[in-house]
Amino acid sequence: MTVHSFQEHFDDLIDREVTIEPKDWMPDDYRKTLIRQISQHAHSEIVGMLPEGNWITRAPSLRRKAVLLAKVQDEAGHGLYLYSAAETLGVTRDTLYDQLHTGKAKYSSIFNYPTLTWADMGAVGWLVDGAAIMNQVPLCRTSYGPYARAMVRVCKEESFHQRQGFEIMLTLSKGTEIQKKLAQDAFNRWWWPSLMMFGPPDAESPHTAQSVRWRIKRLTNDELRQKFVDVTVEQAKVLGLTVPDKDLKWNEERGHFDFGVINWDEFWNVVKGNGPCNKQRLETRKKAWEEGKWVRDAAMAHAEKRKARKAVKEAA
Numbered sequence: 001m002t003v004h005s006f007q008e009h010f011d012d013l014i015d016r017e018v019t020i021e022p023k024d025w026m027p028d029d030y031r032k033t034l035i036r037q038i039s040q041h042a043h044s045e046i047v048g049m050l051p052e053g054n055w056i057t058r059a060p061s062l063r064r065k066a067v068l069l070a071k072v073q074d075e076a077g078h079g080l081y082l083y084s085a086a087e088t089l090g091v092t093r094d095t096l097y098d099q100l101h102t103g104k105a106k107y108s109s110i111f112n113y114p115t116l117t118w119a120d121m122g123a124v125g126w127l128v129d130g131a132a133i134m135n136q137v138p139l140c141r142t143s144y145g146p147y148a149r150a151m152v153r154v155c156k157e158e159s160f161h162q163r164q165g166f167e168i169m170l171t172l173s174k175g176t177e178i179q180k181k182l183a184q185d186a187f188n189r190w191w192w193p194s195l196m197m198f199g200p201p202d203a204e205s206p207h208t209a210q211s212v213r214w215r216i217k218r219l220t221n222d223e224l225r226q227k228f229v230d231v232t233v234e235q236a237k238v239l240g241l242t243v244p245d246k247d248l249k250w251n252e253e254r255g256h257f258d259f260g261v262i263n264w265d266e267f268w269n270v271v272k273g274n275g276p277c278n279k280q281r282l283e284t285r286k287k288a289w290e291e292g293k294w295v296r297d298a299a300m301a302h303a304e305k306r307k308a309r310k311a312v313k314e315a316a
């Protein structure tokens with residue numbers, strides 16, 4: 001087969017919606033794009049454990065603590081599925097961690113904001129996990145098999161995460177005046193950064209057009225953002241909370257909500273490392289990596305011993 005016919009075969013699989021598997025031929029740029037997106041996604045999951053991990057010891061009841069702990073552990077699991085999916089493309093996990101720790105790799109802007117009150121646990125679950133699901137459900141049909149399959153399980157768990165966040169917001173918004181104020185304050189702080197999670201506007205997104213052609217992305221950044229706004233505004237009504245956007249208005253003609261202008265300077269500033277918590281998040285990840293070295297070394301030594309014992313047994 002010539003490179004040309006490999007390319008034709010690949011294009012045909014994409015057109016027929018047949019997933020691309022690790023051993024299939026794929027264009028270099030398709031591989032690179034997947035490694036970039038899947039690894040950024042994996043980093044987001046494990047850095048994303050930090051803002052909520054911050055509240056595990058301060059959860060207001062044993063039930064809330066158990067639920068939050070389970071949710072944060074799920075995010076670690078999501079990171080692991082995603083790192084494994086990235087490894088099937090020929091990159092090592094050590095390389096990916098190194099890119100995260102040296103600041104070369106991106107992770108979602110949203111995790112560089114602080115979680116100031118318990119209500120933030122509600123807002124993060126409701127809005128951040130809500131935005132994550134909106135983006136990830138279409139990724140269950142992404143063209144790369146291992147990524148699509150990882151997303152199926154991730155989405156089931158994200159759905160529980162979103163509901164637990166919404167339930168915290170519902171409890172607070174039906175509580176005392178102070179609790180309602182806390183819920184509204186958390187909503188005010190997390191709304192705009194959640195809209196930024198979907199990435200820059202399509203017109204300024206360098207990767208969207210090609211990723212849509214390769215069926216890596218099934219919907220564009222703006223399409224997903226609009227779907228999120230339409231769904232979440234209705235949920236805010238159920239909570240009795242006010243969307244912090246004076247320009248928000250139902251547009252009969254479009255059949256969607258119009259919303260205000262997103263502060264893209266803030267977004268790029270956070271992406272470039274200058275958000276409120278970027279430095280703290282990276283330091284925490286690096287410290288966890290360094291302090292976990294003895295665990296990795298012990299696991300390797302144990303594996304070596306088992307291998308040696310097995311070899312002796314087989315030789316006998």
Ligand code: FAQ
Pocket residue numbers: 036037040041042044045048049075106107108109110124128129132135196197198199200204205206207208211217221271
């Ligand atoms: N933050 O051309 P595009 C979660 C970068 S998981 C930082 O539009 P693309 C679960 C982008 O990488 C959240 N950087 O790029 C959870 C690119 O930079 P590069 C993560 C961003 O890839 C919940 C440049 O801007 N989810 O929350 C962001 O086509 C609670 C140009 O952008 C995923 O990763 C951003 N928000 O579209 C965990 C989903 N947006 O690489 C814990 C999978 C864009 O050229 C607690 N990823 N950039 O240097 C995707 O769907 C896509 O990669 C997008 C970006 C939509 C994020």
